[in-house]
Amino acid sequence: MxxxxxxxxxxxxxxxxxxxxxxxxxxxxxxxxxxxxxxxxxxxxxxxxxxxxxxxxxxxxxxxxxxxxxxxxxxxxxxxxxxxxxxxxxxxxxxxxxxxxxxxxxxxxxxxLPTPTQLERANRELRAANNELESFGYSVSHDLRAPLRAIDGFSHALLEDHSESLDAEARRLLTTVRANTQRMSRLIDDLLAFSRLGRKELAMAPVDLTSLAQTVVEDLQKGSGEHRARVSVAPLPPARGDRALLHLVLTNLIGNAFKFARRRAEPRIEVGAQTEDGETVYYVRDNGVGFDMRYADKLFGVFQRL
Incomplete structure (x- = not known):
């Protein structure tokens, strides 16, 4: 044509x-x-x-x-x-x-869409708010620690100096008071650590998760005296991430497994990995009470308990 x-x-x-x-x-x-x-x-x-x-x-x-x-x-x-x-x-x-x-x-x-100037202004305001929040956190933690130290100290003094004049129930109550003040102190430490996570620079490096998980298990067993649980740590594929933050994640996950499985006659905890859709998925399993899957979206929310 x-x-x-x-x-x-x-x-x-x-x-x-x-x-x-x-x-x-x-x-x-x-x-x-x-x-x-x-x-x-x-x-x-x-x-x-x-x-x-x-x-x-x-x-x-x-x-x-x-x-x-x-x-x-x-x-x-x-x-x-x-x-x-x-x-x-x-x-x-x-x-x-x-x-x-x-x-x-x-x-x-x-x-x-926000302009670069607007974004920069919002970032400055966010940094200022974060600095104020950090200062507030330190101030509140200091103000909370002072009465806690006093309560713990006086309770300890009573147990040390006047134990013989106290009956068994009084000693038990004072021990409970000390345990709860120490727990409150740890919660304050955890809150401060949590507030710093968003500002912490990630130190990315290869991490041996098998060794890290075993270390976490040993530390938790020593700290809690919990040795009934049968803990299995499978060989885990190496990962790349911030070792300190991964240590914190494993401590929370495995610590929760110890906490909620200990009421079982034979508590079992398993740390392992599997491949899903070409990606490595790490998991911590236990035979504890579990939770309702309807609330799974709240699992990692702050101050949430399922």
Missing amino acids: SQSFLPHGYCYLWQPGLLWLHLISDSVITLSYYSIPIGLVWFVQKRRDVPFNWMFWLFAIFIAGCGTTHLMEIWTLWHPTYWLSGGIKVVTAVSSIGTAIALVPLLPKAVA
Whole structure:
């Protein structure tokens, strides 16, 4: 069908200067148009968190189509395949209309996105609030520790100096008071440690989780005197993370397992790993009381108990 048409070069009377002018111009435009989609695709792959990233794909398709139309301008200088050239223009036209239609409702949303100045101001306010919260936390912890130390100290003095004049029930009550003041002190320490987690720089490094889990188990057994539980730590795949934070995670998970499985006649705790969807999943299992799965979304919430 193209045999009935003449190449575009005939329109330029095959003048070398005119041919080279269009050839070079369309070549540069084609290369430029093709480089822009490559950049957009690279950007979207690197920044998947960018809002409306699907719009970048539409722009990439539309701009690549524009580049192809200029490539066909070069081709038709010598080959009269104008139907193919027109078909490519139709595809480019459809993609351009789709891009334009999709762009219109996005413009108000894009305008509403915070500017770098607004983000910087919000970050400054957040840092100031965090500093105030940290100062408040230290102040409150200091104010709480003073009466706790007094209660614990006087209770200890009574047990040490007046134990013989106290009956068994009084000694039991004083021991309970001391245990609860010490527990409150540990809770204050835990709250302060928790408040610092968000500001702590991550020290990423390879971590031997098998050795770390075994150390945590031994420390918990020594601290609690709990040796009835049968604890199994399977060989765990190495991980990369912050060793101190991973130690804290394992201490909480395994500590909870000790706490809620100890009422069983034969408490069992298992630390292991398995592969799910190509990823390594570490777990801590126990035969404790468990919890209702309806509230699983609250499992890792602050101050939540299931």
